[in-house]
Amino acid sequence: MSDRDQSADRCLTVTNLHAHYGDSHVLHGIDFFVNDGEVVSLLGRNGAGKTTMLKSIMGLIGGRTGSILFKGTELVGREPEDTARLGIGYCPDDRGIFASLSVAENLLLPPVVKSGGMELEEIYNLFPNIKERLSASGNKLSGGEQQMLAIGRILRTGARLLLLDEPTEGLAPRIVKQIGRALRTLKTRGFTILLIEQNFKFASTISDWHYLVENGKVVDGISSDNALKDPIKLQRYLGI
Amino acid sequence: MFGIPLPILLGQLMLGLINGAFYATMSLGLALIFGVLNIINFAHGALYMMGGFFAWILLQYFGLGYWYALILVPIIVGIIGLVIERLLLRHLYNLDHVYGLLLTFALSLVIEGVFRQNFGVSGQPYDIPTALRGGFDLGFMFLPTYRAWVLAASVGICLFTWVVVEWTRLGSYLRAATENPALARAFGIRVPSLITMTYVGGVMLAAFAGVLAAPIYQVSSIMGSNIIPVVFAVVVIGGLGSIFGAVATGFLVGLLEGLTKLIYPPATNTAVFILMVVILLLRPQGLFGKRNY
Numbered sequence: 001m002s003d004r005d006q007s008a009d010r011c012l013t014v015t016n017l018h019a020h021y022g023d024s025h026v027l028h029g030i031d032f033f034v035n036d037g038e039v040v041s042l043l044g045r046n047g048a049g050k051t052t053m054l055k056s057i058m059g060l061i062g063g064r065t066g067s068i069l070f071k072g073t074e075l076v077g078r079e080p081e082d083t084a085r086l087g088i089g090y091c092p093d094d095r096g097i098f099a100s101l102s103v104a105e106n107l108l109l110p111p112v113v114k115s116g117g118m119e120l121e122e123i124y125n126l127f128p129n130i131k132e133r134l135s136a137s138g139n140k141l142s143g144g145e146q147q148m149l150a151i152g153r154i155l156r157t158g159a160r161l162l163l164l165d166e167p168t169e170g171l172a173p174r175i176v177k178q179i180g181r182a183l184r185t186l187k188t189r190g191f192t193i194l195l196i197e198q199n200f201k202f203a204s205t206i207s208d209w210h211y212l213v214e215n216g217k218v219v220d221g222i223s224s225d226n227a228l229k230d231p232i233k234l235q236r237y238l239g240i
Numbered sequence: 241m242f243g244i245p246l247p248i249l250l251g252q253l254m255l256g257l258i259n260g261a262f263y264a265t266m267s268l269g270l271a272l273i274f275g276v277l278n279i280i281n282f283a284h285g286a287l288y289m290m291g292g293f294f295a296w297i298l299l300q301y302f303g304l305g306y307w308y309a310l311i312l313v314p315i316i317v318g319i320i321g322l323v324i325e326r327l328l329l330r331h332l333y334n335l336d337h338v339y340g341l342l343l344t345f346a347l348s349l350v351i352e353g354v355f356r357q358n359f360g361v362s363g364q365p366y367d368i369p370t371a372l373r374g375g376f377d378l379g380f381m382f383l384p385t386y387r388a389w390v391l392a393a394s395v396g397i398c399l400f401t402w403v404v405v406e407w408t409r410l411g412s413y414l415r416a417a418t419e420n421p422a423l424a425r426a427f428g429i430r431v432p433s434l435i436t437m438t439y440v441g442g443v444m445l446a447a448f449a450g451v452l453a454a455p456i457y458q459v460s461s462i463m464g465s466n467i468i469p470v471v472f473a474v475v476v477i478g479g480l481g482s483i484f485g486a487v488a489t490g491f492l493v494g495l496l497e498g499l500t501k502l503i504y505p506p507a508t509n510t511a512v513f514i515l516m517v518v519i520l521l522l523r524p525q526g527l528f529g530k531r532n533y
Contacts, residue, residue: 084428
């Protein structure tokens with residue numbers, strides 16, 4: 001982890017994080033960090049524990065031990081609603097669009113927790129499809145539209161750290177490009193993003209840093225430049 | 241129709257609508273509570289009974305009449321609901337439905353026991369407030385003012401609840417918390433407070449219905465046990481989880497009772513349950529139910 005800026009302000013520092021689902025031990029002592037303004041991706045095979053990592057940060061996993069510091073505040077032991085209110089936006093792997101709410105209601109659902117969130121017009125610029133579907137019911141959207149809504153609705157809350165669980169999964173290449181453009185815009189606007197991705201090519205276009213997750217542990221970290229120079233190393237981890 | 245004179249038919253339908261108004265208000269509260277808390281609130285009848293009884297107590301011991309009761313009683317019973325939710329129900333949300341049902345059933349036995357011990361089972365009369373005495377001659381039938389008021393008040397309160405749930409921000413939180421509470425919390429929505437608020441709201445609806453009922457049915461410790469089987473049948477027929485379904489089915493069942501009374505009086509009290517059986521056989525999720533529970 002040589003070429004990472006160690007002096008930058010830490011946004012998120014995870015130390016020795018363990019997580020349990022009932023009897024099964026899913027995360028085995030996770031250590032990683034995210035600097036302010038960085039886009040960091042978590043790479044790894046299905047079932048490696050990436051989704052559990054994001055859920056643990058949000059407090060959606062009951063049994064977790066260790067430490068998760070968000071801008072100096074400890075998240076372990078905190079309820080999900082209090083975690084969100086510190087300024088963390090969460091976009092789940094199933095997108096989590098509420099079927100009993102309209103698109104507009106979904107978009108306006110997460111309460112504004114901090115000042116400085118994006119205006120609705122800016123969100124519509126980022127994802128024009130949302131604006132056309134506002135009155136539709138949440139379950140009438142295509143996969144791509146659902147994904148845009150799932151990202152769009154956490155942008156107006158003032159959250160500065162976004163946790164995105166596989167935002168490109170199962171989407172058409174055209175939509176993946178559109179989401180990639182949107183994420184790059186968010187990066188230039190100073191959002192800090194922690195991203196789960198299966199698609200390294202996609203991740204390498206936006207992420208500054210990649211962590212490799214295997215069997216509930218972070219086993220390595222690599223910058224985008226180095227990853228592109230040394231693809232063998234990545235392939236070994238991802239089994240491509 | 242069946243050789244029944246029109247005034248009698250309309251009169252019975254009117255009575256049916258009045259009963260339906262109580263069923264609707266009660267099952268609306270049950271549906272709200274089930275949606276957000278995942279608990280089948282068997283104590284609903286006891287809370288309704290408390291509504292009627294507190295109205296009577298306020299009048300007997302404090303000299304506070306009907307209009308005070310209509311405002312104060314839902315607040316008093318709401319506070320009791322708050323204590324029940326915070327103290328007891330809170331621990332059951334992650335368990336099977338049957339635990340919530342057992343606990344609230346036990347609770348209703350305790351509450352009813354307390355009132356039976358102190359006031360017996362015979363009904364206490366509660367006078368119709370002066371402003372609502374008398375009635376209108378509609379030409380084809382006589383409509384007592386109090387009945388018209390009960391109908392208007394119930395429809396009003398159901399409509400109000402519907403508007404809150406379907407058209408306000410609070411309502412969108414409620415629907416989100418019903419659909420996926422964990423995710424709603426991950427957006428910063430205070431779901432635990434929302435749960436308390438929903439239970440208190442549902443309980444207040446029951447208490448409000450209890451006050452409305454006091455002058456029509458007599459106030460007694462068993463008035464809850466009398467109405468609750470039908471209310472649960474309404475919930476089964478309408479399907480849990482739908483607000484519109486709960487209200488519409490409440491009125492529908494009231495009308496069905498009214499009609500049965502005219503056509504075949506001995507079946508008046510059973511017609512609802514026959515309908516329930518038919519619905520369970522043909523459409524187990526209920527007339528308006530969408531999901532599988």
